[in-house]
Amino acid sequence: MRVGRFRTLFASALAFAFAASLQASFADEWHTTSSLVGPSKYGENFQRYDYVNPDAPKGGTYNSVVVGTFDSFNPYIVAGSPAAGLAGFGGGLLYDTLMDQATDEGSVSHPLVADAYKYPSDYSSATYRLDPRAKWHDGQPITAEDVIWSFQVLKANSPQYSRYFENVTEAVAISDREVEFHFNQKGNRELPKILGDLVVLPKHWWEGTDASGKKRDITRPTLEPPLGSAAYKIASFKPGSEIVWQRVPDYWGAKLPVKIGRENFDTQRFTYILDDNAAWQAFTKGGLDDIKPENSSRRWATAYNFPAISAGDVIKKEFKTTSPEPMQAFMLNQRRPLFQDRRVREALTYPYDFETMNRTLFFGFNTRTHSYFQGTELASSGLPQGKELEILEKYRDKLPPELFTQEFKLPVYDSPQAERKYLKQAVDLFAQAGWVIKGGKMVNAKTGAPFKFEILGTSDTDQILSGNYIANLRKIGVDATLRIIDPSQYVNRVNNFDYDVITNLLQQSESPGNEQRDFWSSKAADAPGSRNYSGIKDPVVDALVDRIIFATDRDDLVAATHALDRVLLWSYYVVPQYYRAVVWLAYWNKFGVPEKQPAYRGADIDSWWIDTAKEKALAAKYKGLN
DSSP: OOOOOOOOHHHHHHHHHHHHHHHHHHTTSOBOSEESSSOOTTTTOOOSOTTSOTTOOOOOEEEEEEESOOOBSOTTSSSSOBOTTOOSSSOTTTOOBSEEEOSSSTTEEEESSEEEEEOOTTOSEEEEEEOTTOBOTTSOBOOHHHHHHHHHHHHHHOHHHHHHTTTEEEEEESSSSEEEEEESSSOOTTHHHHGGGOBOOOHHHHTSBOTTSOBOOTTSOOOSOOOOOSSEEEEEEETTTEEEEEEOTTOTTTTSTTTTTOOOOSEEEEEEESOHHHHHHHHHHOSSOSEEEEOOHHHHHHTOOSHHHHTTSEEEEEEEOOSOOOEEEEEEOTTSGGGOSHHHHHHHHTTOOHHHHHHHTSTTOOEEOOOTTTTSTTSOOSSOOHHHHHHHHTTGGGSOTHHHHSOOOOOOOOSTTHHHHHHHHHHHHHHHTTEEEETTEEEETTTOOBOEEEEEESSHHHHHHHHHHHHHHHHTTOEEEEEEOOHHHHHHHHHTTOOSEEEEEEOOOSSOOTTHHHHHOHHHHTSTTOSOTTOOOOHHHHHHHHHHHTOSSHHHHHHHHHHHHHHHHHHTOEEEOEEOSEEEEEEESOEEOOSOOOTTTSOOGGGOEEOHHHHHHHHHHSTTOO
16 A cells, blocks of 8 residues: 555554454444554544645646656556556546545545445455445446456556455455455455555446447557546547546536545646656746646756746745655666676665765755665664564575674765775675676676666656766776666656666555565566566565565564565665655645645645636736646
8 A cells, every 4th residue: 555654663553453453343344434554533434634625616727747748548558658647556537446545644545436345354355335426427327347347457457456456366246336356365454455446447438339430448558538437537638749637527426525625626738748858948937837846956956046936926835745755766677687696786786875966966855765665664774683583584594694684784975985985895796796897897707798787767867866876887897878768668668677777766655565566576577567677586575575465463564574675675676766755846826725735645736726816817927827
């Protein structure tokens, strides 16, 4: 699950114990709001989010720029580049899921297509009950048959759903409104709850024919706007350059608690631009891009000085978040023989000088990432002990000995001598792996082949991320280069693992579970479109992933996750970069914004609305600004 941030071990243990007892008492009883970590602050009687304006006006247009292009309205397959507003996991703007993940709490879900669910005490199945009001945009009801068909086609075609629901063997209708999901193993405590993340697709539409009489095929890309069920539908589009979404006036779920005060824009327009610099210019001029999530430290610190900022017509604001921090890193693709030696991967960690980059490039905004579960109690630290040590002892002969005797630490460039020290350590490790420096080049001692690899990127930001690292690598003879390609080509190459090294994010949660298979499992390593970017195939990792999925309680889950985190770190599958515990947003001052925003997410733009008076004032001042 995707969820929240740090708690003390004691507090989380109590919360999990409460949740476990709650789950036991609710076994085989219908219930609505669900949680994996502790009780929702709203209890079972969820009415609406406490931060929204329930009287927020509907109307207006939200404009957004997307860098890249698109060629498909089917996001659940590996082929094609899906249009903005669609989601490969979840429903996006078009489809509803069985339950809706909470915006202001981690590991909590509230009713959407399903109004309740239940499961037996041994976690061998789960039953979801459909809301009788749920319907498609053509007026037909959402049926149990739709849910069953969606489960089947998503598990067969979606890389994420296939591993997320690996232990779900079938879905069967037990009444017109009830679908029961059967599991092949008991004790998967997370599984009954996360089945709520299943997106429901319209069987009758996908199995029908298009305007030309051709049968539709959900296994292929399409540019025919699909039938949906959610708050928006595709109003118009220009292939590769624009897609416009229109709010559905009679949307069936508009009065559900998760929707009150949200999804207020009548229109959402996404305009595609191929270049990041051009996208920035579009934002500063207004009209095409109303809200800009900012990821560039340099731009945040130095570029927000254009006239609209000075006039107060563009607001620059920082939103703090409480969700776990992602692992942003250089992902080393072990499918390439060059990276299959652990000593080589460790050597590649030492030339990364975070401290100098943070000081000279990132204005001190960033913090080094030291764990795959950064910002949570699940992050490993110190030496393994207690239950974690007990778990790891089983695999001692298959793990690096230092994992048990040394605290994992990344290099710290805190002195003028640090560079020499760490580059020497890198050279020594390369030598142990059979690589030597000859004529200023790192070459294989036996074959003379150079150590050469390419970092794949999509924008100038990749140059900033990799420039210092490449320079340091070249100091020890490693021929590293950066190649920038267009976003569409990049997506296709990443989906098919056609790269040496990429920078990417792995978002974790405070209740990890079945999604871990998509990150680390041997099966995922060979599955196009998976998030096993490093190509990990390690029986120990596979076993630890299952240990997490079938954890017996919170203490067991924390210990198993510590063990997995430690094994991943000591295997040096990635070169960790950094994180920021804030969301940076700049936006044209045309919105009404609730005073409170959900700390878990940082900001919920779906809770904003168009302030018509502000919008008219901007339009009068800036020609062409909507």
